[in-house]
Amino acid sequence: MKVVIGQGSCGIATGALKTQAEFVEQLKKQDVSVDMDLTGCVGTCYLEPIVDVYDDNGKMTRYVKVQPDRVEKIVAEHLKGGKPVEEYAITEEDQQFLAKQERVVLRHCGVIDPEHIDEYIAVGGYESARKVVTSMTQDEVIGIIKVSNLRGRGGAGFPTWFKWNAAKNNPGREKYMVCNADEGDPGAFMDRSVLEGDPHSVLEGMIIGGFAMGATEGIIYCRAEYPLAIKRLEIAMDQAREKGFLGDDIFGTGRHFDIRIKAGAGAFVCGEETALIASLEGERGMPRLKPPFPAAKGYWQLPTNINNVETYANVAWIIENGGEAFAKLGKAPSTGTKVFALAGKIKKGGLVEVPMGLKLKDVIYGIGGGIKNDRQFKAVQMGGPSGGCIPAALDDTPVTYEDIVKTGAIVGSGGMIVMDEDTCMVDMARYFLDFTKKESCGKCNYCRIGTKRMLEILERITQGKGEDGDIEKLEELAQKIKDGAMCGLGQTAPNPVLSTIRYFRNEYEDHIYRHTCTAKSCKALIHFEITDNCKGCTLCARNCPVDAISGEVKGLHVIDQEKCIKCGKCEEHCKFDAIIRK
Amino acid sequence: MSEKKSCGATRREEFKDLNPVLDKYAKVPGSLITILQQAQDIYGYLSVDTINYISEATGVKPAKIYGVATFYAQFRLKPIGKYLIMLCKGTACHVNGADNIEEAVCEYLNIQDGETTEDGVFTLNNVACLGCCSLAPVMMVRSGDGNETYGNLTKDKVVQILADIRERA
Numbered sequence: 001m002k003v004v005i006g007q008g009s010c011g012i013a014t015g016a017l018k019t020q021a022e023f024v025e026q027l028k029k030q031d032v033s034v035d036m037d038l039t040g041c042v043g044t045c046y047l048e049p050i051v052d053v054y055d056d057n058g059k060m061t062r063y064v065k066v067q068p069d070r071v072e073k074i075v076a077e078h079l080k081g082g083k084p085v086e087e088y089a090i091t092e093e094d095q096q097f098l099a100k101q102e103r104v105v106l107r108h109c110g111v112i113d114p115e116h117i118d119e120y121i122a123v124g125g126y127e128s129a130r131k132v133v134t135s136m137t138q139d140e141v142i143g144i145i146k147v148s149n150l151r152g153r154g155g156a157g158f159p160t161w162f163k164w165n166a167a168k169n170n171p172g173r174e175k176y177m178v179c180n181a182d183e184g185d186p187g188a189f190m191d192r193s194v195l196e197g198d199p200h201s202v203l204e205g206m207i208i209g210g211f212a213m214g215a216t217e218g219i220i221y222c223r224a225e226y227p228l229a230i231k232r233l234e235i236a237m238d239q240a241r242e243k244g245f246l247g248d249d250i251f252g253t254g255r256h257f258d259i260r261i262k263a264g265a266g267a268f269v270c271g272e273e274t275a276l277i278a279s280l281e282g283e284r285g286m287p288r289l290k291p292p293f294p295a296a297k298g299y300w301q302l303p304t305n306i307n308n309v310e311t312y313a314n315v316a317w318i319i320e321n322g323g324e325a326f327a328k329l330g331k332a333p334s335t336g337t338k339v340f341a342l343a344g345k346i347k348k349g350g351l352v353e354v355p356m357g358l359k360l361k362d363v364i365y366g367i368g369g370g371i372k373n374d375r376q377f378k379a380v381q382m383g384g385p386s387g388g389c390i391p392a393a394l395d396d397t398p399v400t401y402e403d404i405v406k407t408g409a410i411v412g413s414g415g416m417i418v419m420d421e422d423t424c425m426v427d428m429a430r431y432f433l434d435f436t437k438k439e440s441c442g443k444c445n446y447c448r449i450g451t452k453r454m455l456e457i458l459e460r461i462t463q464g465k466g467e468d469g470d471i472e473k474l475e476e477l478a479q480k481i482k483d484g485a486m487c488g489l490g491q492t493a494p495n496p497v498l499s500t501i502r503y504f505r506n507e508y509e510d511h512i513y514r515h516t517c518t519a520k521s522c523k524a525l526i527h528f529e530i531t532d533n534c535k536g537c538t539l540c541a542r543n544c545p546v547d548a549i550s551g552e553v554k555g556l557h558v559i560d561q562e563k564c565i566k567c568g569k570c571e572e573h574c575k576f577d578a579i580i581r582k
Numbered sequence: 583m584s585e586k587k588s589c590g591a592t593r594r595e596e597f598k599d600l601n602p603v604l605d606k607y608a609k610v611p612g613s614l615i616t617i618l619q620q621a622q623d624i625y626g627y628l629s630v631d632t633i634n635y636i637s638e639a640t641g642v643k644p645a646k647i648y649g650v651a652t653f654y655a656q657f658r659l660k661p662i663g664k665y666l667i668m669l670c671k672g673t674a675c676h677v678n679g680a681d682n683i684e685e686a687v688c689e690y691l692n693i694q695d696g697e698t699t700e701d702g703v704f705t706l707n708n709v710a711c712l713g714c715c716s717l718a719p720v721m722m723v724r725s726g727d728g729n730e731t732y733g734n735l736t737k738d739k740v741v742q743i744l745a746d747i748r749e750r751a
Contacts, residue, residue, distance in 0.1 A: 009712075009713060009714060009731070010713075010714045010716060010717060012731065013714045013717055013720070013731035013732075013733050014717065014733060045714075045715075045716035045717065046716050183713070184710065184711075185711070186671070186672035186673045186674075186676075186710045186711035187672050187673030187674050187711060187715055188711075188713075188715075189711075189713035189714070189715055192713045224619070224656055225709065225711075225712065225713070226713065227729070262615075262616070263615075263616075263619060264654075265615050265618075265619065265654035265655070265656040265657065266654050266655030266656040266710075267653060267654050267655065268710065279615065280612060281611070281612040282611070282612040282613055282614035282615050282616075282650070283614075283650065284649055284650055284653040285653065285654070300611075300612075341715055342716075343673075343674035343715035343716055343718060344673070344674050344677045344678070344715075344718075345677060345678070349674075349715065349716030350716050381673060384673065415673065415715075417673045417674055417677060417715075419677055423677055428677075431673070431676050432673075435710065439710075441653075567685070568682065569737070572736070572737065572738075
C-alpha cells in the first residue's frame with residue numbers, strides 16, 4: 001500500500017502538510033506501515049488537500065478535502081482494514097472535472113513524485129532527450145517541432161520552431177536557452193503548477209531545444225514568489241546532473257549543456273523578452289527596441305532563445321509521439337492543448353488542460369461546473385492585463401489564438417477568470433489599469449503617462465464623478481497608447497478598457513449618466529437598505545462599526561444613510577437576506 | 583547618506599554575513615540582483631549602508647544600485663515587521679473581494695499597504711498574485727518560521743487570524 005499526498009502550493013495552502021503530519025502520527029499510533037509519497041497538483045484545486053491511496057494491486061482510491069480530522073478513519077478502515085472510506089472519496093461528478101480534459105502538459109502532474117527523478121524516468125522521462133541528443137540532427141528536431149506547429153504558450157503564440165531555427169542560424173561563440181518562468185499575469189498559475197509538479201519535463205524540453213539551437217547554457221528565470229517551484233527545480237537539476245543528463249557530458253555524447261536558475265525580483269514587464277534579458281544581466285528590466293531580436297542579440301549580446309514553461313513541457317511529448325500526433329490535437333493552426341487557470345466565480349476552480357478549439361462554455365460549464373451559487377454568468381476575462389473580457393453571449397467561441405483575438409481578448413498565458421452579475425465591468429477595467437500603471441517601466445511616455453490618465457478617468461467613473469465625454473476620451477487615449485508604446489505591455493494595456501467598452505458600454509453609461517453601478521458593486525454609487533424581510537434580530541446593528549443601524553428587538557431596523565460608511569458588514573451578517581443594495 | 587562611515591576593518595566586520603556573498607558574486611557580471619536578494623535575505627531590507635557597501639565591493643555606483651532596487655517589487659528600503667503579510671490582489675482575488683479584505687486588515691492594524699505597525703509585528707504588502715487563485719481571496723504570512731498561506735478569507739476570518747498571530751508574537 002502507498003499513500004500519496006498532493007503537495008503543490010495550493011495543496012499546502014489548504015493544509016496538506018498538516019494532513020501529512022497527521023498521517024505520520026496515525027500510522028504510528030495505529031501501528032500501520034505503508035509508504036508515504038508526495039506529488040504535485042492534479043489540478044482540482046477546489047478539492048485540496050487530496051490524498052491518493054494505492055492498494056497492492058495498484059488500484060487507486062482518491063480522497064478529497066482530507067483535513068487532519070479525516071485521517072484517523074482512512075488509516076483505520078482503509079489502510080488497516082482494507083476497505084475504502086466511500087464518504088471521503090472523490091465523487092463521480094468531480095471525476096468528470098478530470099475526465100473531460102486532454103493531458104499533455106500536465107501528463108505527470110499529480111501522478112509522479114516531482115522530487116524523484118526515477119519516477120519521471122519510469123514513465124519514459126528523458127528518453128526523448130536521449131534520442132534527440134544521441135541520434136538526431138538539429139534540423140531534424142526543428143522539423144518535428146515545425147510539423148507539430150507548437151506555438152508560444154506564454155501568450156503571443158509565435159511558432160516555436162521559427163525561434164529555434166533563427167537562434168540556430170545566428171552565429172555566436174555561446175548561445176543561451178532561456179525559460180521564462182516569470183509568470184506575472186495575476187490570475188494565472190499553470191507554470192507554477194508544472195514547475196512544482198513536473199519540473200523534469202521542463203528541463204527535458206530545454207535540453208531538446210538547447211540541442212536544436214546549439215545552446216551551451218540554459219537559464220530559468222523564475223518568479224521569486226514561487227519558492228516551492230525553485231526548490232523543486234533545484235532538486236530536479238541536481239538529480240539530472242547526477243544521471244548525466246545535464247553537465248559536461250550529456251548522455252555520454254561529450255556535449256556540454258547545463259541549466260541554472262535566476263530568481264526574478266518582481267516586475268511584470270520582465271515577461272517581455274528584452275526586459276527579461278536586461279533583468280538577467282542584473283539591470284532594471286526595461287525593454288528595448290526590436291530588431292535586433294534576441295535570437296541574434298540576446299543575453300550578453302549573444303543568440304538567445306526564450307520560451308515559456310508550458311511550451312517546454314510540450315516538447316518531450318512531441319518528440320516521443322511525433323509532430324503529427326500533436327498537430328492532430330486542437331484546431332489548426334492552433335494545435336495541441338492549452339492549460340487554463342480557471343478561477344473567479346466558478347464552482348470548480350483549478351487547472352484544466354483542453355485541446356485548443358474547445359468552446360468556452362464547454363470549459364466553464366462542462367468542466368468548471370458553472371457559476372458559483374448558480375448566479376448569472378456575465379463574462380470571462382482572458383489574457384490578464386493584456387487581454388479582455390468576453391461576454392456570456394459569445395460563450396460558443398472556440399478557444400484558439402485566432403478566435404479569441406477576434407473577441408478583443410487574447411489567449412494569453414491562460415488565465416480564465418469567470419465573472420458573474422455582481423462583478424462591475426468598469427471596476428474590472430480600473431483594476432487592470434491600476435496594475436499596468438504600476439507595472440509600466442516608464443520608458444515610453446504613452447505607456448507611463450497614458451495609463452495613469454486612463455486610470456484617473458476610470459477611478460472618477462467608479463466614484464460616481466464621471467463626466468460626459470469620458471468614454472470617448474478613454475477610447476482616444478487607448479488608441480494612442482497602443483500606437484505609441486514600444487513593448488507588448490503598453491501596446492496591450494488598453495485592451496481591458498476597450499473590450500469592456502465594446503461589450504458593456506451600458507455599464508459605463510450607467511455610472512456616468514445615471515449615477516448607478518449596474519452590478520451594485522461600486523460603493524460610491526450604491527446604498528444599503530433594510531427590507532420587510534427583517535426579523536429584528538439586531539445582528540446587523542450589533543455588527544455595524546459606526547452605529548448607523550437602529551431598531552427595536554423584533555422590529556424593522558433602519559439604516560441612517562448619513563452615518564453609513566457602506567462597509568457591507570450588515571449584509572454579510574444578515575441571516576434573512578433583508579439587506580439589499582440599491 | 584547621513585550614516586557615518588567607519589573604517590575598512592570594522593565595516594568588513596559589520597557586514598560579515600554579506601562578505602561570502604560578495605566574494606562569490608562581486609566580480610561576476612550581471613549578479614547585482616542576486617547580491618541584493620541575498621543581502622535582503624540576511625538583513626531583511628536594503629539600508630543605505632548596505633547599498634554603499636555593495637557599491638564599494640562591486641564597483642557599481644550607489645545610484646545605479648538604488649535604481650535597480652527601486653525597480654523591482656521585491657526589494658525593500660525600510661525594515662519590516664516580524665510578520666510580513668502578503669495580501670494577494672490578483673484578478674481572482676479581486677473578483678472575490680480582496681478589496682474588502684484589505685479594508686479589514688488596514689482597519690484592524692491601522693496601517694496602509696507598505697507600512698509597518700508601531701509595535702513592529704506586522705508589515706502589510708499587497709502583491710500581484712500568489713498563484714493560489716482557486717482559494718481566493720488569499721494572503722500569505724511570512725515569518726522566521728516560514729510561509730503560511732490562508733485562503734477563502736472573509737473580513738472576520740482575516741481579523742481573527744491576525745489577532746491569533748499577534749497573541750503568539
